[in-house]
Amino acid sequence: MNLDYTDAQKTFRDEVRAFLDAKLPERLTDAGRKGRALTKDDHEEWHAILNEKGWLAGSWPEEFGGAGWDAVQRHIFEDETTARGAPRIVPFGVAMLGPVLMKFGSKAQQDHYLPRILDGTDWWCQGYSEPGAGSDLASLRTEAVRDGDHYIVNGQKTWTTLGQYANWIFCLVRTSKEGKPQKGISFLLIDMNSPGVEVRPIVLLDGTAEVNEVWFSDVRVPVENLVGEENKGWTYAKYLLTHERTNIAGVGFANAGLANLKRIARAERAGGRPLIENPHFAARVARVEIDLMAMATTNLRVVSAAAAGNAPGAESSMLKIKGTVIRQEINHLTRSAIGPYAMPFQSEAVEGDNAGAIGPDYGARASGQYFNNRKLSIYGGSNEVQRTIIAKSMLEL
């Protein structure tokens, strides 16, 4: 056993660091540190910087314009960028749809859509969840009925993250009601500018509206927008979900969050000394740090196995549960550290530069982030569903 990275991996890490030193705008990392929500322009700016370097799609093969990284390289990249507070790469086009098109899409779809993901022409969002079909995805009801060379789509999707920015949505739709519910689902690409598509924002506990409902009324979608075969969408959806689960542990986010928590706890004073020196508070910070150190290694073990060609199975579920619980504990401690200044409702601070923050500017978003990150254990298959997966596949219960 050897916990060291190889020389090639170390060289790669140095290369990533040098790139970030030179190219990562401070304006964007500052936003991350203070919890300001990124605008569409912010995301697009960062995507363009990465794309210019050929690093926007690290995992894509080079033939499709990707960097062709293995799992360890991807991990190093994510580790370095999140530790710096760089924006995450918006996953819908790059991490979710891209891999599905490369594996199941037609040549025409690959040629048309993949370059547009990289150069920012298209902003994709995900149309999976529906009211009534959350973690039980197979019960979805949005319907697509064939009418000549079009599908007519009717129904409603929900929790569509950043859908307000998107011009395209990839959807799971019901094309058959025969047999098992998984058997009648198709994977459809829909232009958000089509007549009959309506996007409505959902306001969350932190006052922001990063998620939406998307309504379809008699939306006409050309049949060439079907990916793969009709009624085989469940297979593609599952493939997409395995890709969504890369970086599921969020080690970089947790490290950045922990560093931020410590910075705040050094600045805040309780009982005449820095909060970080309070033994009870320090014990809780230490406890989550110890958990995070072990989890980072669990993550590396999975990454390492994946780089050697072993697709992670239920290990993803373990990482999702542990990773989200750790990040939520860090969010809780950060909110607690702010004291009475956690009370002001500062949703405006998310949009602006925190200049008008009530209380210390580093605390303006502590409560908002605590509430917002309750989602971590709910979305992408709730932690309860993940536990069932572990029990079934690892324990065979």
Place this chain on the structure above:
Amino acid sequence: MNFELSDEARMLQDGLRRFLRETYDAKTRNAAAEAPQGFPRAVWDGLAEMGVIGALFTEDQGGFGGTGFDIALVFEELGRAGAVDPMLDTGVLCGGLLAELGDTEAVEGVIAGGTQLALAHGEPGARYDSSTAETAAARDGDAWRLTGRKAVVVNAAAAEAFLVTARTDAGLGLFRVEAAALDFRPYPLNGGGTAAELALDAAPATLLAEEAGAILARAEARATLAICAEALGLMEAIRGLTADYLKTRKQFGQPIGKFQVLQHRMADMLIEIEQARSAVINLAGNLDGPDRDLHVAATKNLIGEVARLVVEESIQMHGGIGMTMEYDLGHLAKRLTMVDHRFGDALHHLERFIALRAA
């Protein structure tokens, strides 16, 4: 031993619960959040008319209650409704201080519902340490002038005057400063209501007490009981919403309440809420006794811990809908979370408890 409410108390509880159920809903609350004062005035007037404010004061003070159990009863119901009125700030804190000072006329105004006040005690960086204040009071002939800063002064938008703590030669003094004499900008709070930061620059003030440490401690103990009881009501409301949701929400072909893992977690939540109820009873019964501070620390710590469990578990069991402002749980959960940020959080009171037990 008797844990039953008296007939009078039960009447007050029934009346209050019915009144709030009939007058107070998400629409009222959302409209209030937009209103300048941050709470629904009509509901406040209704509460005053019912005599609810009077239940916080003894007969000597012009009320008809004033015990810990009276406070707990009122606030549990306010919590159950998710109410955002300033009963804590105008009633328990400021009204309580004025009653201790023997200002019967001012207390009458509070009980009648026509007066709105706010206590300006905490300062930036003071966290939950209520014994210190750097704001300084200086004599100016017969009058006083205050200089300093006050942080997160709750109910600032509606208050006609602030009760302000400041250092005097005698100790921690208490003063009255008219809101009109100050320039400040109220902001909304997580979970409802308003607050403001006050910058006092030789602000004209009226002296109420040159040394108010003891009555402040007493008022804060009563306010801590009030907010703990409110938290209990919020927990009960959240528990009800969550249990209903588990019965109606279907996943994988059955109501999610059929899944044993959720049943057990609901059961654990129930046990903890009963602990919270007992802790509130302990504090209510010891509010005027020699172990008051120990019970304040024990109860506020326990409430803080249980609140976190109830908030996080209820949102998790609701899934995405629990994350939205459109659904009632969001408001209740945010309000319950903020309980930990007033009068000391769970950690602060854990340390107080350890220190008091060691003493």
